[in-house]
Amino acid sequence: MVHWVSDSDGSDNFEWDSDGNGEQTVSFNAAGAGSSALAATNTDAPGPSTRVANGNGKAGRSASLVQKYVDMGFSEEIVLKAMKDNGDNGADSLVELLLTYQELGNDLKVDNDFASSCAPKTADDSDDDDTLEIWDDEDAGGRSTRVANSVDDSDDEDFLHEMSRKDEKVDSLVKMGFPEDEAALAITRCGPDASISVLVDSIYASQTAGDGYCGNLSDYEDNSYGGRSTGNKKKRKRYGGQAQGSRGPLDGSCDEPMPLPHPMVGFNLPDQWSRRVDRSLPAQAIGPPYFYYENVALAPKGVWTTISRFLYDIQPEFVDSKYFCAAARKRGYIHNLPLENRSPLLPIPPKTISEAFPRTKRWWPSWDPRRQFNCLQTCVSSAKLLERIRVALTNSSDPPPPRVQKYVLEECRKWNLAWVGLNKVAPLEPDEMEFLLGFPKDHTRGISRTERYRSLGNSFQVDTVAYHLSVLKDLFPQGMNVLSLFSGIGGAEVALHRLGIQMNTVISVEKSEVNRTILKSWWDQTQTGTLIEITDVQTLSSERIEAYIRRIGGFDLVIGGSPCNNLTGSNRHHRDGLEGEHSALFHHYFRILHAVKSIMERL
Structure with a gap:
């Protein structure tokens, strides 16, 4: 385990965004035309995913689907085997397979040769199918006494466990805003063990280049930052205009940690002679809209390489706030802002x-x-x-x-x-x-001390961020519209205000009621524009984004950052990198940014 210099913002479990434990809607693909009478009456025909809908531990739709076929007269072991062998081929082929197995009866073989000869053929035969997930204890006990000797209990348990893991990942992708069928297809392409980062990249690659993207993401070899090589000569196009085949696993499993500069001064500092920084942005990354994303600098292995890949392969700007104030705060920023004509906030804050x-x-x-x-x-x-x-x-x-x-x-x-x-x-x-x-005095006053420390510890350092955002003042003399993701206590808004930039409309996405109260109180005291607050980032769908864009005329800046307690390198006990509960917010940031850019280009 790599030990990092401490740059933690605390190890307490501060909830920024929750997936919720409430009941979710389960969607199923309708049976295709020509379905048999059995399939036509089956409202639970398996589609890309037939997942457990409730989170209370009770048996869900997968169990009821099996029971439905059992009630039709098929034995439970045959139903399990047919579902496993059928994959995502729909109700028709499932019923045909059930009838075939029923006809064979005692001659049913369970070895792989039989399964391959009877199961419908697909371009990519896989057992990674969304069929079953959770069985309660009573169901499991009953099943173990009924399954025939020809079916191995451990195989069924492994199958159910594999389905459970896959369904959990499908759930995560759906909650991030991806269609259920595309999420299931990505898992089929990349395998059930693929990380969320890999699956997200696969979905976007498929959307852009077609479903031909099915490369083995574990075969690529790291050459250097920003590029990969592989023995496979075929290149597949990805979002952003580069070859997906040249990309490695996006979970960081094959990445060396991105080297951090020392000293951590970014591209330039206010008290330095202006030095020229040659930075060429890909065409699809050029603003407006401008975007700005912050994350802790000392993140686990592979995190920064992954974030950079998703954000157009832009080089991060690593800055320690000790050059702007009397406290260190090592952060990295990926943005498409201009680098010329930056200016610091005045008065210059003390640095000791x-x-x-x-x-x-x-x-x-x-x-x-x-x-x-x-x-x-x-x-x-x-x-x-x-x-x-x-x-x-x-x-x-x-x-x-x-x-x-x-x-x-x-x-x-x-x-x-x-x-x-x-x-x-x-x-x-x-x-x-x-x-x-860099916040005004009493900005967080009125809440408990514990909440004040928690909110401040997860906030932007205003002077640092304002130095980067200062280039926007001359670009938007009439004010700007801002989409602020995971706003916290309004560090970005305070920075823009202190720069003298008028915020005509700010759409703020923040789960914490305490943080929303702080931002709303400050806004009412200082601003004349419109503040629209959204509590759950998952509700910010592409349709809703388009509605806002049509209403206000588009966004000039999309700004946000991840909370520190999962992505910081010093949080060794609870961090999960970009797979963590809190840090999956980065994928929401990318999803929303991609939607904003696509919609604004289209309108």
Whole structure:
């Protein structure tokens, strides 16, 4: 396991977006023309996916579908085998297979040779079919006593388990806005073990290039950042104009970590002489609409390469906010904004602890060399820790021995503790974090301290983001329309406001009611434009996006970022990279950005 320098925004489980546990609608493909009488009466004919609809652990539609065929007179073992062998070939072939197996009766063989001779032939014969998922204990017990000796129980269990895993992935893709049939087809193409990243890329490749895309994504060999090579000479076109066949697995399984620059200064800084950065964007990435996506810099292996691939292979701009304020915050940004004529927010914020909080000078010991805080987190130290530090210092000489100094400094760096008295340290107050992050005073006031720390720890550093967005001021003198995804407490909106950019309309997508309240309160006090709030990103479908675009005339900026507690490299215990519950939000960002660009090009 790779150990990373800590850049975490907290290990607490802060929910940004939830898939929900409510009941979902299950869709099925209708039986094709010429269906037999049996198939015509079957309202649960298997299509691309017949998944369990409820999340309460009870048997769903897959179990009832099997029971329906059992009620028609077929034995359960024959139904299971027929479904497994039939795949996605529809109700007609399933019924024919059931009748064939019924006719064979005791002569039914379960070896692979028989299955291959009786099962309908397809271009890609696969057992990865969306048929069954969950059986309750009673069903499972009854089934085990009824299955004939000719059918192996373990095979059925493996089949059900495989279907369950596949259905979970189909559910995830559907909740991200992809059609159910395309999600199921992507899993058939790429295999049940393919990651969500691979499946998403496969769907977009299929939409753009046709369903011929079925390459083995595990065969590619990494050459360098931005390119892949393979022995297969055939290239398949992908979204973005490049060859999908030249791409490797998008879950990062074959990627080396993207090298991070040192120092982490981005393409340029405000106090530097303007240096020319040659950056050529692909045609489909050129704005407007402009887009801007932030993620923690120290992400798990392969994450940044994956994000870059999805966002037109644009090189990330890695910046540490310690060059803009008195706290470090290592972030990466992928955007299509111009790089010339950037300007910082004024007044320039202090860049050292003593400048930001002069009262700490009196108590700051000479053996504490810190001049800046580490990354601001979503939680703070306990009172017991502060007391242990005080006791350790009180019982030591002045200066304390090296072992005590080491202990105290480690805790101070970890928790961003400041000296507020003799032998006394304390965590930053929420209003001090607001100041360091570039928010107006009392921006988060009115909610609990715990919620304030949590919301601030997951926010943008306003001065850093504003420096990048400053190029928009001259481009949109009459104001702009913004689609703000996962808005949090409104870091992007505050940055644009402080730059003097009029926001005519902002459509904000944010799940947290606390964060929405903070943003709405600030908006009502400072803005004259229209704020439209959306609570669930999954409801922002292409149709809804098109309706908004027709209503307001299009979006000038699509801005967003992922929460830190899953993609940060230091969160070793709970991170899942781009497959995590929270970090799947990136795929929503790409889906929505793609929809915005496509619709605006069409209208």
